[in-house]
Amino acid sequence: MTELIESDVLVIGCGIAGCTAALLLADKGVSVTVATRSQDPHESNTYYAQGGIIFRGNEDSKDLLAEDIIRAGAGHCSPGAVSILAEEGPGLVKKILLEKVGVEFDCSEDGELSLAREGGHSIPRIVHATDATGRSIEIALIKAVLAHPNIRLLTFHTAVDLLTPSHHSLNRLSVYEPPSCAGAYIFNRSTEIVVRCLATNTILATGGLGKIFLRSTNPGGARGDGLAMAYRAGANVINAEFVQFHPTTFYHPNAPQHLISEAVRGAGARLVHADGEPFMQHYAPEWKDLAPRDIVARSIHQEMLKRDISNVYLDLRSYIPTQRIRREFPNIYESCMKYGIDITRDLVPVVPAAHYFCGGVWVDKWGRTTIRNLYAVGEVACTGLHGANRLASTSLLEGLVWGKKAAEHILRNSHKYQSLHREDFPPWKDNGLETPDPALISQDMSYIKHIMWNYVGLVRTAPRLKRAIRELRNLEVEIEHFYRVTRLTDSLIGLRNAVRAAITVTDAAWKNKISIGCHYRE
Secondary structure (H helix, E strand, C coil): CCCEEEEEEEEECCCHHHHHHHHHHHHCCCCEEEECCCCCCCCCCCCCCCCCEECCCCCCCHHHHHHHHHHHCCCCCCHHHHHHHHHHHHHHHHHHHHHHCCCCCCECCCCCECCECCCCCCCCCEECCCCCHHHHHHHHHHHHHHHCCCEEEECCEEEEEECCHHHHCCCHHHHHCCCECCEEEEEECCCCEEEEEEEEEEEECCCCCHHHCCCECCCCCCCCHHHHHHHHHCCCEECCCCEEEEEEEECCCCCCCCECCHHHHHCCCEEECCCCCECHHHCCCCCHHHCCHHHHHHHHHHHHHHHCCCCEEEECCCCCCHHHHHHHCHHHHHHHHCCCCCCCCCCEEEEEEEEEECCEEECCCCCECCCECEEECHHHEECCCCCCCCCCCCHHHHHHHHHHHHHHHHHHCHHHCCCCCHHHCCCCCCCCCECCCHHHHHHHHHHHHHHHHHHCCCCECHHHHHHHHHHHHHHHHHHHHHHHHECCCHHHHHHHHHHHHHHHHHHHHHHCCCCECCECEC
16 A cells, blocks of 8 residues: 655755755644655755855945846846845854854864855855865754654655646546645655655755756756656746856766866866966956856867867966865865876866756745745745856855745745645556666666757757757657656656756757857857
8 A cells, every 4th residue: 555644844855955944844843754865865966065155254245245146147136036145144054054053164263264255256255164065064954854853854765746636636626726736746765655745835855957967066866856846737947048067077087077166266276278278367357267157167168169178177286285275175185086186286177067057946035836835945946046147155055045935934824724635635556567677768868968968058059959859859758658657766757857857948948049147059
């Protein structure tokens, strides 16, 4: 018999946004279920965020921060979202991360928080935990989640689809009601049983979609699951063409792609060619190596095409003292040393890679989607904060702020929510009889990644986008048929979501004829 789980709130995903919402709700006596597809609950985009989180710089102001965000976002940012983050963000870093869960950020010798400057910021205002800020934040948050009596954590559970009365209820009169969400069907990867998770409110916190591209800084689960589920449920999705490519990921034929934090350039490192010659001054004379990421990534792409080279390099050795490199970037140092690159002595080979999704499920200032009782927070959501291109170190802060905003709205309106009728929602019916062939899934996933990288990557053209749309739509038809006749697996669920996320991004890129921010059309 299919398992049934009921709670006041279901949170899908457990990065900074999901954990923040879960903890603040649970503190007020709300029963919360948190589900993550990973066996290790720390595994999330948050965990891999090497850079920092915005705090408050010396002689800083909310207006100055807002100016930097809007400039990086190519003027396409939502003024309301920018104002909320600039007003509330730094205080929440102190209240939640420092005081509530005890994240240990780097401090100077006098005990004050060390402040760094990153690309697009006019002053130093970023706090770090060496070069593993996200890991420190995630470890502290998960520790608090695991210790909380009002939170049930489901690891190794992959969300299949959102439960929406208009689609799933046995009460067919539900189709006349406004679209709403009542939880989700979730696949227990250990038992291979699909669980009905019923909840009065559901919060999507599933992260991004970088893994639909051939090169990405994201962990394996970032394949657009939340975006695809919300799309199928009928939620509004906006700004999907804006996928930010991080300029500097480690390039080595035998190495997994890993991020070389922007903080390295913030500390003085320069982008150079093999002969040590810098080049960013030719593309961004004012900002040079600390220009907004879309400019830096396209500049690297242009240099690689112009010189017919496979990568460029980061030069730390000529600009940052060895002791400082070892002290501030120990994890990057160790990761590169595994492949024979000593960042205190050698140039570091780098290439751009898909990094952050600036679009997503449309939400208002409280994280509400266009579907009643469904919220979205973090990278899966589009608050409008990032506009056409994300400013460095705003993503963790956005997750913190809107995790808090969603929890606050749910608590304030708890008296308005109607109880669910479990008998209206049937157990999952698995029609799949065939055993999934991993080779077919792997091949289709590889096909998606190559299409997105070659046709919908850093530089887009009308012919490339047209071909991508045609090939992806044909592929989706095949994958949907495969999905209907095959037993569920996490990789099959991910493949179905990945092709839908890829089409969503490509379609938005096709419709937007104007180059802006990280959407660049030749």
